[in-house]
Amino acid sequence: MYHYRLHEIGGREKTMEKILKIALVSVFVFYMSANAEAGTRLYSPNVEKGELGLEWIGDWDFDDTDSKDNNYGQKFMVGWGLTDYIKIEGGVRVKKTATDGDMHYDSFILELVWQLTEPGEHWVDVGFLFEYYDFMLNNDTTKQRKAEIKALIEENQLVNNVTNIANLAIEREFGDNSDKSAEFAYSWLTKYRYGSHFEPGFEAHGNIGKFSKSKSLDNQEHYFGPVAYGEIPVASPTDLPAAIAWKLGYLKGLTSASIDNKFVWELEYEIYF
Numbered sequence: 001m002y003h004y005r006l007h008e009i010g011g012r013e014k015t016m017e018k019i020l021k022i023a024l025v026s027v028f029v030f031y032m033s034a035n036a037e038a039g040t041r042l043y044s045p046n047v048e049k050g051e052l053g054l055e056w057i058g059d060w061d062f063d064d065t066d067s068k069d070n071n072y073g074q075k076f077m078v079g080w081g082l083t084d085y086i087k088i089e090g091g092v093r094v095k096k097t098a099t100d101g102d103m104h105y106d107s108f109i110l111e112l113v114w115q116l117t118e119p120g121e122h123w124v125d126v127g128f129l130f131e132y133y134d135f136m137l138n139n140d141t142t143k144q145r146k147a148e149i150k151a152l153i154e155e156n157q158l159v160n161n162v163t164n165i166a167n168l169a170i171e172r173e174f175g176d177n178s179d180k181s182a183e184f185a186y187s188w189l190t191k192y193r194y195g196s197h198f199e200p201g202f203e204a205h206g207n208i209g210k211f212s213k214s215k216s217l218d219n220q221e222h223y224f225g226p227v228a229y230g231e232i233p234v235a236s237p238t239d240l241p242a243a244i245a246w247k248l249g250y251l252k253g254l255t256s257a258s259i260d261n262k263f264v265w266e267l268e269y270e271i272y273f
């Protein structure tokens with residue numbers, strides 16, 4: 001998810017670690033039995049060679065409009081730090097909407113993160129994400145494939161213990177019946193490093209719409225809300241260092257086109273080879 005160097009922890013941090021482990025297990029059990037939609041994820045441009053990550057990502061929508069209420073989806077991803085500059089990920093997305101009733105397969109996903117700068121060498125770290133969605137197996141004839149490129153920007157030098165991350169995306173659908181016009185989307189994160197176990201902050205996400213047909217502000221989707229991140233060192237099947245990284249957040253829709261309320265989470269098991 002985000003990279004922290006594992007370090008020795010004292011008695012107080014060990015107590016916090018136990019509390020957070022219990023909380024994470026509770027959240028996991030609750031959400032697996034509840035309704036939830038995957039989507040609002042931020043990416044750091046920095047890659048750590050030899051990191052294997054198993055991720056569970058999701059969000060859950062609540063809205064006054066029946067067709068947008070209680071929609072959810074989840075991503076299950078596997079990522080690998082292939083080199084000092086390249087990370088690859090693959091996985092599947094499942095979803096449920098108010099109109100189709102049951103959870104079902106949505107798409108297959110491939111991602112590649114390309115780190116362009118050495119972390120800390122400049123006042124910002126820069127990279128790119130290339131993402132590909134394949135919807136062919138879910139019988140959705142309106143969109144068969146989607147490609148996305150994101151500029152990844154991270155800054156953590158202006159204010160002590162504060163990290164800012166921006167993702168700027170252009171995405172386009174492909175297929176016989178899809179709308180081939182490109183769209184622009186953005187994501188922003190500001191968080192304060194209270195400790196590796198707990199980093200509170202806020203996020204903003206939005207989709208401006210298609211380049212070929214601009215939308216008024218109220219017809220665009222924009223979200224804002226509080227989030228918290230953290231990482232807990234854990235035991236691994238081998239003597240290799242490992243950790244559980246987590247994120248929990250609430251996003252409020254800011255326009256008529258946005259979902260009223262959105263709960264988001266990420267849970268990742270990381271092991272370093």
